[in-house]
Amino acid sequence: MSATHVMIRSLSIAPLLGAVLAASAATGFASAGFASAGFAPATAASAAPADTLRRPIPYPVVPSRGFLEAVENGTRTTSGRPGPAYWQQWTDYELKATIRPAERRLYGGGRIVYHNRSPDSLSTLYLHLMQNVHAVGAMRNRPQLVTGGIVLSRVVAAGAELTLQASRRPPGSEDELPPGYAVLGTILRVILPEALQPGESVELELDWTFQIPSRGGGNRMGWSGDDLFFIAYWYPQMAVYDDVVGWQIDPFLGAAELYTGFGSYDLTVEVPEGWLVLASGTLLNPGEVLDPSVLARLGQAEGSDSVVHVVREGDLAAGRATRSSVGGPLSWRFHADTARDVSFSASRASVWDAVRTPVGDRDADGQTDYARVDAVYRPSAPRWANAARYGQHAIDFFSRYLALPYPWNHMSAIEGGGIMGGGMEFPMMTLMGSYNTRSDSALYYVTAHELGHMWLPMIVGSDERRHAWMDEGMTSFNENQSRKEFFPGEDSEDSDREGYLAVARAGEEGEMMRWTDHHYPGRAGTASYSKPSTVHAALQGLLGEDAFLAAYREYIRRWAYKHPTPWDFFHTMEDVTGRDLEWFWRAWYYETWTLDQAVTDVRERGDGTGDGTGDGKVAGTGNGTGGGTEIVIRDLGLVPMPARVQVTREDGEVLDLEVSVDTWLAGAAEAVLTVPSGSPVVRVEIDPEGLFPDVDRDNNVWDAAESAGSEGAESEGAGSEGAESENEAGREG
Ligand SMILES: [Zn+2]
Numbered sequence: 117m118s119a120t121h122v123m124i125r126s127l128s129i130a131p132l133l134g135a136v137l138a139a140s141a142a143t144g145f146a147s148a149g150f151a152s153a154g155f156a157p158a159t160a161a162s163a164a165p166a167d168t169l170r171r172p173i174p175y176p177v178v179p180s181r182g183f184l185e186a187v188e189n190g191t192r193t194t195s196g197r198p199g200p201a202y203w204q205q206w207t208d209y210e211l212k213a214t215i216r217p218a219e220r221r222l223y224g225g226g227r228i229v230y231h232n233r234s235p236d237s238l239s240t241l242y243l244h245l246m247q248n249v250h251a252v253g254a255m256r257n258r259p260q261l262v263t264g265g266i267v268l269s270r271v272v273a274a275g276a277e278l279t280l281q282a283s284r285r286p287p288g289s290e291d292e293l294p295p296g297y298a299v300l301g302t303i304l305r306v307i308l309p310e311a312l313q314p315g316e317s318v319e320l321e322l323d324w325t326f327q328i329p330s331r332g333g334g335n336r337m338g339w340s341g342d343d344l345f346f347i348a349y350w351y352p353q354m355a356v357y358d359d360v361v362g363w364q365i366d367p368f369l370g371a372a373e374l375y376t377g378f379g380s381y382d383l384t385v386e387v388p389e390g391w392l393v394l395a396s397g398t399l400l401n402p403g404e405v406l407d408p409s410v411l412a413r414l415g416q417a418e419g420s421d422s423v424v425h426v427v428r429e430g431d432l433a434a435g436r437a438t439r440s441s442v443g444g445p446l447s448w449r450f451h452a453d454t455a456r457d458v459s460f461s462a463s464r465a466s467v468w469d470a471v472r473t474p475v476g477d478r479d480a481d482g483q484t485d486y487a488r489v490d491a492v493y494r495p496s497a498p499r500w501a502n503a504a505r506y507g508q509h510a511i512d513f514f515s516r517y518l519a520l521p522y523p524w525n526h527m528s529a530i531e532g533g534g535i536m537g538g539g540m541e542f543p544m545m546t547l548m549g550s551y552n553t554r555s556d557s558a559l560y561y562v563t564a565h566e567l568g569h570m571w572l573p574m575i576v577g578s579d580e581r582r583h584a585w586m587d588e589g590m591t592s593f594n595e596n597q598s599r600k601e602f603f604p605g606e607d608s609e610d611s612d613r614e615g616y617l618a619v620a621r622a623g624e625e626g627e628m629m630r631w632t633d634h635h636y637p638g639r640a641g642t643a644s645y646s647k648p649s650t651v652h653a654a655l656q657g658l659l660g661e662d663a664f665l666a667a668y669r670e671y672i673r674r675w676a677y678k679h680p681t682p683w684d685f686f687h688t689m690e691d692v693t694g695r696d697l698e699w700f701w702r703a704w705y706y707e708t709w710t711l712d713q714a715v716t717d718v719r720e721r722g723d724g725t726g727d728g729t730g731d732g733k734v735a736g737t738g739n740g741t742g743g744g745t746e747i748v749i750r751d752l753g754l755v756p757m758p759a760r761v762q763v764t765r766e767d768g769e770v771l772d773l774e775v776s777v778d779t780w781l782a783g784a785a786e787a788v789l790t791v792p793s794g795s796p797v798v799r800v801e802i803d804p805e806g807l808f809p810d811v812d813r814d815n816n817v818w819d820a821a822e823s824a825g826s827e828g829a830e831s832e833g834a835g836s837e838g839a840e841s842e843n844e845a846g847r848e849g
Pocket residue numbers: 565566569587588591
């Protein structure tokens with residue numbers, strides 16, 4: 117958002133000569149390919165006064181009060197850059213998890229050092245206890261197994277053991293309460309013995325246990341059969357205290373995902389021998405836990421461009437994947453840095469494929485760096501034999517496409533059929549279904565999607581619980597780009613676009629800016645995935661690929677390892693492209709308006725209303741006065757977008773014209789383009805490349821042959837009748 121309105125395109129009449137492009141690339145449209153439309157508001161208004169009155173003009177985007185205060189405080193800016201006073205918290209975790217497979221129970225212990233880098237004194241800390249979505253009586257917005265949730269046995273703050281407070285006072289009203297802790301659903305409130313001052317750190321110690329649900333955390337963790345655990349949503353995790361919201365302690369209801377801060381993790385996982393553990397982070401003691409033959413093959417994989425079978429089926433049968441232990445479990449130790457969560461898997465039935473993948477040049481030494489990609493799956497999921505190769509491509513692709521090398525040393529995809537069917541991302545880890553009943557390409561799609569999440573939100577740490585479109589929507593868009601490279605020729609955007617349009621046509625959309633948990637249960641998907649992905653593609657179509665990518669990459673670069681809000685994204689896209697896009701954000705992100713542009717008339721110049729004023733008509737540069745063809749473009753939907761119109765003459769000449777978005781933003785619902793005299797116009801099409809999600813594409817095309825064969829051919833474009841009446845009904849309602 118910029119303070120002054122930047123005129124994107126002039127309303128003045130532009131000559132059409134030289135604006136002839138046969139098959140324009142996307143970038144061609146944005147630059148020389150289109151001439152601005154000649155258009156006069158008065159003419160259009162007299163043609164359709166009712167539409168002019170009813171047309172909503174997108175009003176400016178106003179960031180939240182917290183964001184505006186952050187700008188005043190210098191932690192955010194209106195350019196989209198983090199402000200000079202930007203700060204965020206940091207947490208060092210030392211966590212230990214013991215899994216007793218027969219009990220299906222986790223015993224956890226943790227030492228958490230919370231560093232207060234904010235300018236505020238904090239007397240209360242909040243942590244998430246997300247397992248409590250499985251507690252009796254927990255609030256939920258999707259069904260959950262009731263397994264009891266977390267049992268805390270010890271809470272220590274700054275060396276003092278705290279007592280459980282009976283008070284159920286909601287967060288924010290704890291001022292007079294003494295030090296202690298309270299469990300408020302999925303939130304743990306810790307009132308400190310002494311307030312934590314800016315620049316200080318405080319140490320918490322906690323012990324806990326919980327029954328592991330088979331399908332937990334909204335089917336994002338759990339166990340399958342007697343041979344696999346995937347553990348996430350499992351430890352007391354610091355809530356985010358940020359410069360815009362303060363403590364963000366929206367409860368976990370099952371649907372919306374996480375908002376977590378960055379920190380370091382030292383993780384110890386204790387499991388019986390024979391159980392293979394992978395986790396977010398580098399394995400610190402491979403020699404103590406992995407069989408030497410496995411360790412050797414792992415080393416081989418880390419230098420190999422083709423997939424190495426690190427653990428094979430025969431290794432499992434012989435129980436040789438891990439070291440044996442004497443008198444107790446094996447301890448697996450991991451370290452993860454600058455991560456926003458930690459999860460792990462433990463399996464005694466999974467094979468392990470691994471391969472290296474290039475990630476670009478992390479340290480600017482001119483050398484390609486690599487990460488290891490793991491696919492860990494049970495032989496009952498044979499499609500997964502391709503998974504390591506899929507992951508290899510995805511990590512390589514995103515490192516290039518987003519111009520930000522994958523930062524960690526491994527990325528592990530874990531097959532968890534029985535726990536979930538789709539996929540769920542955690543830093544360096546993903547849990548995905550078996551995909552036995554789907555296609556190989558579907559397994560590629562989900563692999564690319566989950567691995568794409570390593571950038572959004574694992575690196576660009578947005579608030580998933582409130583703004584799922586910022587991670588899911590952009591990741592769906594990114595997934596589609598990787599699919600384009602892996603499956604050349606496929607219309608990878610088709611499924612998101614058609615999925616969104618079907619819901620839009622049914623009138624069942626919720627606004628993208630609505631907080632994720634505030635959608636009707638089961639109805640957040642369109643606003644979180646398919647619509648933002650489609651709108652992101654439309655933004656690319658609007659800006660041109662080069663300008664879009666430059667701004668998008670800059671957003672990722674600016675907000676890597678930070679916490680962007682929607683306005684930081686909006687501001688950055690405007691700042692880098694130099695465009696005022698408030699109308700775009702307002703129309704697509706804050707509203708459920710749809711786009712529907714139509715060719716409603718193609719006629720010889722002089723036949724239309726308003727003739728003779730001279731306004732709004734492209735100068736007949738080719739043929740003196742009075743000649744030429746007029747093309748009437750109506751904006752039947754409510755989203756204003758430029759109308760890119762391709763005109764084909766009988767002799768094969770193709771003209772690319774454009775009705776500027778400013779036409780619609782000025783309140784008009786109709787514009788007239790004039791094509792100079794010449795070979796007859798035989799075809800007119802709006803948005804021939806399909807860059808924008810128009811809810812009714814039938815009325816985007818006028819064809820002379822079809823028009824001649826129908827009644828009233830002179831005044832009705834092909835397919836326009838039904839669309840117009842439909843639109844009228846829509847506007848009344
Ligand atoms: Zn996702």
